[in-house]
């Protein structure tokens with residue numbers, strides 16, 4: 472089992488020691504560490520919903536799991552508030568999980584590779600930037616073996632330079648979002664990555680399907696789980712939910728509700744968010760179901776973008 476999550480100041484000095492021991496650093500020492508926050512742009516990220524979600528969380532400190540990590544907005548917020556005794560973070564996305572681990576364990580090397588991408592990209596005109604983007608996108612790790620750091624740098628570079636920061640994979644698990652044409656995409660976010668790396672020290676990060684959650688929760692004595700699955704679509708054209716090689720089906724939503732019932736029987740508190748529709752409400756009948764207001768931006772029809780209610784389900788009350 473991984474070591475318990477250490478306090479922020481301990482983490483910072485541990486990381487500083489590790490960083491100062493490396494000879495090939497391109498990390499500039501930070502005068503202060505920024506509040507940790509997601510270092511990836513992530514569709515469905517909960518950053519803007521934190522003010523509505525915070526009051527719904529259990530009070531005090533807890534052993535925490537987040538099985539649909541994405542950009543990790545809720546994890547980073549709880550970590551910044553020093554609420555976590557221990558943290559287990561999972562997602563099915565191979566590149567996402569790999570990038571989080573590299574940010575945790577190999578930040579100096581990652582920054583070096585990101586600087587190289589940045590130098591190539593920013594030194595080109597618009598047309599050649601697009602060519603560089605597609606060259607990196609087409610160099611898929613399945614065909615071109617690459618180490619974890621190179622793979623993570625590829626993901627972060629594509630995430631910053633693609634259209635809308637959309638990490639979307641086709642059925643074969645290949646990232647396929649188009650080039651974004653941003654004048655200054657911020658490819659190397661040293662401060663953000665440094666803060667995230669510190670926040671991730673001692674955290675267990677796994678590539679896992681949500682169906683593995685009950686066993687992991689039991690093994691690691693988890694007390695509170697926040698679940699943010701891909702939204703159940705409100706219509707056939709709404710709600711992007713193809714993060715990792717395929718849609719998150721209605722059947723998967725049903726299996727997730729079974730997992731939540733199992734957590735409940737295990738005596739573990741859970742908070743889940745999803746789109747507000749009859750199907751989701753029906754799946755969680757018997758639990759406390761409320762709504763919060765969410766801005767939805769990934770929608771096929773521009774006119775149907777905008778604020779919308781999101782359902783929140785809990786098996787406890789404060």
Ligand SMILES: C[S@@+](CC[C@H](N)C(=O)[O-])C[C@H]1O[C@@H](n2cnc3c(N)ncnc32)[C@H](O)[C@@H]1O
Nearest residue numbers: 515516517539541542543544563680681699714
């Ligand atoms: C709505 S996003 C989570 C966003 C996150 N809360 C944030 O603030 O950025 C849903 C995540 O679930 C992941 N996912 C999809 N299917 C999954 C599965 N079967 N098991 C675990 N994770 C899955 C996706 O890769 C995606 O990162």
